[in-house]
Amino acid sequence: MNPFSGNLGIALAAARAEVSAVWHRPGTAAAIAALAAFPFLTYHHLFDGSLAKVVIRQTYYMNTFAPVAVGVIFADRFVRDRLLGVREILDTLPTSPAARIWGRFAGVIATGALPIFVVWLAQAAHIALVTHRAAALGLAMASFVVGVLPGLAAVCGLCLAGPALLGLPLFRVLFVCYWFWGNLIPSQLFPSPSGTWATPIGGIALSGIFHVDFGDGRVAAVDGIGSVSVLVIAGLVLVSALQYSERRRRATA
């Protein structure tokens, strides 16, 4: 049996449609890339310390604002079927909506990650040139996978499921508030998930797995692995909840 027939083929088609939609809207990719690049223009002492410290810290800085753009821009990717009125045709299709939803999830992660990855690739090349060490590139790729992608999985799960529950405008406002509250405001100042396994900015994951101190003390490897797991699982749970909600809606229509 061809593995690309059936639900896998449908998921791939849905993912491809998401990537294509952004491909034809270069402003979207540019906005995400700009927010990814912005910290490199504002932070100082970017090249202080060992190679690992330089690469890992810059991964962390890069991930400060770009996921906010992903969460806000892609918040309409699921609800647009209802808003555009396309849902009526989709509801008459014989194939399971689950494959479409998961494909859309994968597509949104890919379209959100791609501009950030391009910026990071350029910056990683810059680091390699400045430090005269090609190992920076490999380390940068690893830090991208560990520090950026899990947080994006959680953010993309949230931006697909959240608007379906809250509505688009309210979700966007709350998401921006959540990002600053949950990532950037120190928990010593105000109770928040900042600095915990659930913070999608990637600091705990990067610090724990690559043994880099961001100034808050060393984080254990188990905390790093825990953070990656929690973020990925959060994304999967949110999309599963969306899938369940869709199934219920169709069953009770």
Add this chain to the structure above:
Amino acid sequence: MIIEMTSVSKVFGRTRALEGVDLTVTPGMFGLLGANGAGKTTLMRLLAGVLRPTSGSIRAGAWQLTRAADRREFQRVLGYLPQDLRLYPDMTARALLDYIAILKGVAVADRRQRHDTVDALLETVALSDAAQRKLGGFSGGMLRRVGIAQALLNNPAVLIVDEPTAGLDPEERLRFRNILSRLAGDRTIILSTHIVEDIAATCRQLAVLRSGHVAYFGDTAGLIRRAAGRVWTVETNDLLPPETTIVSTMTLTHATRYRVVTPHRPHPAAVPAEPGLEDGYLSLMQDQQDARPTSRAGAR
């Protein structure tokens, strides 16, 4: 494929959109006629699986559409063109049809075959030249043609088209009717419309909905016969009786020519006229005006 609806009702909150609907649809073109708000779109959505009936049963061939698994199997052989057709404006026609083809399970793993299917359908609906344009720039008629193309992707045995010609110019309407007529053959095509001419030109069998009930179910000739002896033309400057239903009015130099539907001669100068389907529909509505709704009012 034969589709049977038995005592189907659909309630939205306090609104009874459909009540006790009994219909049997056989292969060929089947018309569904009714005024705005009569329940046509609700009925089409029930058949297409977008909605579930509040009560009653719908059987399509061997499938019982109230069961999820049967409904999914039926949707494999179904093509649906909704009344309010909306598509992704940022996709090209070709990209959308390719995407929908995959979602319908058409040649998912065979890209060449799928592309050939899409190209053939674009040719059928005369959109090959516009295939690479974004749907956001399409006219209403062009969007409808994309709509019928997506409905045909899986070579459906049942085609449900809801108000396909609403808002189209005369040329587009004619093109659409011809496309549908060519498709009939062994297919079951259910055409819902409030434009009587579309049904008169294409359907042998029809049902008329009124306020959620079936007011007539049978062949078009039977509906026309309802108006026998009730259609008149008259040229006059006088006022006609208030119970007279005026079908058309034409102002002449010396008088006004009316075509009317009424059980009794409306004016001494009135001349009997040959009834058409529209006359039959209006005659039916006249009879229904004060009558109690029935679920099976017509004769085959």
